[in-house]
Amino acid sequence: MSNRISQIISWLVLLASMGMLAIGLFAESHRSQKVVAGGSSQLYPCTITSNHDGDTVHCAVIRGPWGMALAEEDVRLLGFDAWEVSKVRRTRDVTDGEVIKGKRARDDLAALIGAADSAYLRAPTSGKQRDLYGRPLGWLVLKEPDGSQLDIAKWMREHDYDRDVDSRGKPRSGTPSLDKDGAAP
Numbered sequence: 358m359s360n361r362i363s364q365i366i367s368w369l370v371l372l373a374s375m376g377m378l379a380i381g382l383f384a385e386s387h388r389s390q391k392v393v394a395g396g397s398s399q400l401y402p403c404t405i406t407s408n409h410d411g412d413t414v415h416c417a418v419i420r421g422p423w424g425m426a427l428a429e430e431d432v433r434l435l436g437f438d439a440w441e442v443s444k445v446r447r448t449r450d451v452t453d454g455e456v457i458k459g460k461r462a463r464d465d466l467a468a469l470i471g472a473a474d475s476a477y478l479r480a481p482t483s484g485k486q487r488d489l490y491g492r493p494l495g496w497l498v499l500k501e502p503d504g505s506q507l508d509i510a511k512w513m514r515e516h517d518y519d520r521d522v523d524s525r526g527k528p529r530s531g532t533p534s535l536d537k538d539g540a541a542p
Contacts, residue, residue: 398479399422400478401420401477401478401479401480402476402477403420403476403477404417405476407467408463408470409442410439410441410442410459410462410463411439411462411513411518412433412434412437412438412439412462413431413432413433413434414431414432414434414466415431416431416478417429419432419493427493430492430493431492432478432494433490433493433495434494434495434496434497434509434510435494435495435496435510436496436508436510436511436513437518437519437521437522438519438520439459439462439466439518440455440456440459440462440518441455441459441520442459442460442463443456455520458518461518462513466509466513469499469509470499472501473499473500473502474499474500474501475499476497477497477500478498479498480493480494480495481494496508496509496510497509497510
């Protein structure tokens, strides 16, 4: 009887080891290229179905490490704070001019996402993983049809869609500073 139990335990250990090996090989085969901008170097493929504004995207699926996936998540993008798309904001007054810039930022982000071959998210390397509304935080990188990668935070800052800094990287007066992962406090 104890010999039979020994054999069963041996088979279970072997099966568990094979499963761990398969998971490791699967995760390794789904690694993407390293990127030098903010966040970790690990890119996680995501399927973006919409963007609410210039700094929030809705992901139907985010493929994480070890084959894990998150579904139906709004992700707050890091590295910039886009202009608002409506005058309703709890923490500050929003002008009509800011709303116009916010709608342009939203529309341009939608166009960039639509033209990209694929989208990837990078998680913050330290600090908060979710914002005060419970949304996951991440850096968005788009793979262009020519194979190049587009860092969305950098693109948004360069095109004057960051309400905290101008297109030259100079802080605007009266705006909160970004934390080290690029999210507004």
